[in-house]
Amino acid sequence: MSAADTPSSSAKSAVRKAADKSARTRAREFALQAIYQHLVGRNAPVDIDTFTRDLAGFHKADSVHFDALLHGCIAEAAAMDALITPRLDRPLAELSPIEHGVLWIGAYEFQHCLDVPWRVVLNECIELAKSFGGTDGHKYVNGVLHQLASQLRPAEVAASPATRGPSRKPAP
Template identity: 35%
Template sequence: MTNQTPQEVDFNATGYKTSYTAIRKARRFAVQGLYEWLLTDYRFAKERRDLLGGNEPHTIVARTRAENAMHTVHLGYYHELMRNIPDQADELIMALSGYLDRNFDKLDTIEKAILLIGAYELKHSLHIPYKVVLDEAIQLNTHFGATDAHKFINAILDRYAKAVRELEYTANKADKKAKKESE
């Protein structure tokens, strides 16, 4: 994987759909694309190098765009997720591994994809509040994942958020405590 700096998208300057719905749809397509990539090229790179190739993230993106009506999807954000998450997958997995009770490879593939999106957003999309990142991960799991997996995903991403967004996390907890005391 390369060590390139993620290319952040200025949602206001891209000309792409910028509604929350368009961004949510970008995440949904990214979960599907990452799921496919994790099952094929990423796994083959780890286990069967002779099968590697042919299903790289850019190929998945091109096929997805050709086969789906994506006029309501924030394409810039979708491309950012599908470009940067695979490039940084090993780094993100290492970061998440400290919060897991088992090896990342033992997780369900949908959980892996959702956790990678959440970890990426927590680390690189500072314009998105961490609570929104957690909520979006839970929504993705509700749409694609196992019934109770949202609890696991929320717990892992909440602990990761505490580490990578310490100031925001602490301020949120202090605000919550202050509101509770004033009631």
């Protein structure tokens, strides 16, 4: 085997990363792709669902979470947009469909997936934006969803150690 035949360490890392993805992470990835089809193509949710389930790798995704995200986001599109819009620095129509879809997923999970910690929702959405979105889209998603988390899960955000100020010991 020559050096050209051996996978590079970055290729090995990419394979390992793909293998390490949780079923819910995969569900979010497929849901984003499906939501994109809805936002761009205005395809019917049932058609999108059928098409997405036939994609390679879908069997490794949490299909229940995928269903909740896809059908929940589309059914509650107006409500998701109403939550997101006040936090935007531009009209909603100017968002990329990827950022729009990621924000829907984040808003939906903050409201309906209370078993998922807010930081996990935030981090997963940032990763989605990094993987599928534009160069700095993840920074925008982070800013919007962080504000949304403070509104939708105030007690959980307040209790999070990283969001509190530095701990100070009382003076002796």
